[in-house]
Amino acid sequence: MTESSRIPGPGGLRADARRNRERVLVAARAVFAERGIDTPMATVARRAGVGVATLYRHFPTRDALVRSAFTQQMDTCARTLAEALADPDPWRGFQRLVETVCALQREERGFPAAFAAAFPDGAAHHTQAREHAERDLMTLVRRAQAAGALRADFHPSDLAVALVAHCGLVTALPDDGAASRRLVAYLLQSFRADAANMPLPPPSSLSPDRFPMAADRP
Amino acid sequence: MTESSRIPGPGGLRADARRNRERVLVAARAVFAERGIDTPMATVARRAGVGVATLYRHFPTRDALVRSAFTQQMDTCARTLAEALADPDPWRGFQRLVETVCALQREERGFPAAFAAAFPDGAAHHTQAREHAERDLMTLVRRAQAAGALRADFHPSDLAVALVAHCGLVTALPDDGAASRRLVAYLLQSFRADAANMPLPPPSSLSPDRFPMAADRP
Numbered sequence: 001m002t003e004s005s006r007i008p009g010p011g012g013l014r015a016d017a018r019r020n021r022e023r024v025l026v027a028a029r030a031v032f033a034e035r036g037i038d039t040p041m042a043t044v045a046r047r048a049g050v051g052v053a054t055l056y057r058h059f060p061t062r063d064a065l066v067r068s069a070f071t072q073q074m075d076t077c078a079r080t081l082a083e084a085l086a087d088p089d090p091w092r093g094f095q096r097l098v099e100t101v102c103a104l105q106r107e108e109r110g111f112p113a114a115f116a117a118a119f120p121d122g123a124a125h126h127t128q129a130r131e132h133a134e135r136d137l138m139t140l141v142r143r144a145q146a147a148g149a150l151r152a153d154f155h156p157s158d159l160a161v162a163l164v165a166h167c168g169l170v171t172a173l174p175d176d177g178a179a180s181r182r183l184v185a186y187l188l189q190s191f192r193a194d195a196a197n198m199p200l201p202p203p204s205s206l207s208p209d210r211f212p213m214a215a216d217r218p
Numbered sequence: 219m220t221e222s223s224r225i226p227g228p229g230g231l232r233a234d235a236r237r238n239r240e241r242v243l244v245a246a247r248a249v250f251a252e253r254g255i256d257t258p259m260a261t262v263a264r265r266a267g268v269g270v271a272t273l274y275r276h277f278p279t280r281d282a283l284v285r286s287a288f289t290q291q292m293d294t295c296a297r298t299l300a301e302a303l304a305d306p307d308p309w310r311g312f313q314r315l316v317e318t319v320c321a322l323q324r325e326e327r328g329f330p331a332a333f334a335a336a337f338p339d340g341a342a343h344h345t346q347a348r349e350h351a352e353r354d355l356m357t358l359v360r361r362a363q364a365a366g367a368l369r370a371d372f373h374p375s376d377l378a379v380a381l382v383a384h385c386g387l388v389t390a391l392p393d394d395g396a397a398s399r400r401l402v403a404y405l406l407q408s409f410r411a412d413a414a415n416m417p418l419p420p421p422s423s424l425s426p427d428r429f430p431m432a433a434d435r436p
Contacts, residue, residue, distance in 0.1 A: 155400075157397070158400060158404070161387065161397045161400055161401050162401070162404075164386070164387050164390050164391060164397070165383040165384060165386055165387040165401050166383060166386075167386060167390070168382070168383055168384075168385060168386010168387055168389060168390060169379065169382050169383040169386055171386060172382050172385070172386060173382060179375070179379045179382070182373075182375075182376060182379055183379050183380070183383050186376070186380075186404075186405060186408040186409070187404060187405075187408065189408045190404040190405065190407045190408035191404070
């Protein structure tokens, strides 16, 4: 395995080509979030500041672009989770994960849902990554509980509940960042052990493996 | 104004006719929630346990039935709010309002959203009721804050934020009552003054008058 094959993006691309590819994917995610996945390819190229020919060289079809944009999002989520686990303060790691995933939900709006609807097989391609994420999430939760920061009766499914609810909020109110941040702050507080002063009903049967597909909507 | 005109349902109906009408509306809300507002009228009649002729006598058109079912829902919300205000314990009144409205959201699922989409003028008919509800909500919030039970930095828009998020949750997971109750418990705890141990970001600009139309979705 060469060094370059471990860098995001197909190995063998020259540095400037790789940068262009990244730029196109970031632009595609923003455009798909704002206008849907049917937005013309030319709009994506314009947003990325590259020519249409360059865009098509990297992504010969819209499907290829949409799938790669979604994969990039999955990579971002995986990186966020890895960073949370690497934080020496278990609560801060947990808190940052929630805040960062919710910030992603704000930015991506309906893109993950549109992707899931248009490419029902798409999520299956990421099964292994999701199983990995689920394990890491369990570790993150148990670590924060062992440190006495996360309430002992917090259930891993609560994270999915919070993310699905937050996703519903940003879908209904896409321009209200304050609402999103307010909800996140309330939820994080209610998850802290030092605020565990009210009994909770039984946890949901919702599987925590919905992370980071909590944006799925019927 | 006669006594009967203050009873829900058109005045002048005999008691059994009024009961049939109520039963049809309750069945209609359940059926519309489960199967959408295009469900055949015969299905509603069957659920209500009345003949199709009886249903059409009360509601000559589907539009009339849908509008009346929605009005009944608004009446239920108004009654819930009145009961919350009448509770001598300000926090318990506030808590019951949140729990009852969320239980309604669970039951009604997509009905209010489908109504708003099909009858864009429908909500306008209820403007006066909504203004009234907004005033009562403000009273409920201020009263719970004055009692020292609801945190002082709780903003009335937080209630709308919570209800929109909860609505997103029950829309995405219509069969997961546990998820809904878990979220409600977490949110209520985070609203309590005695758990006010983390600073909050600025409140949303979302108007609290979205109650009880927090179920609106784009």
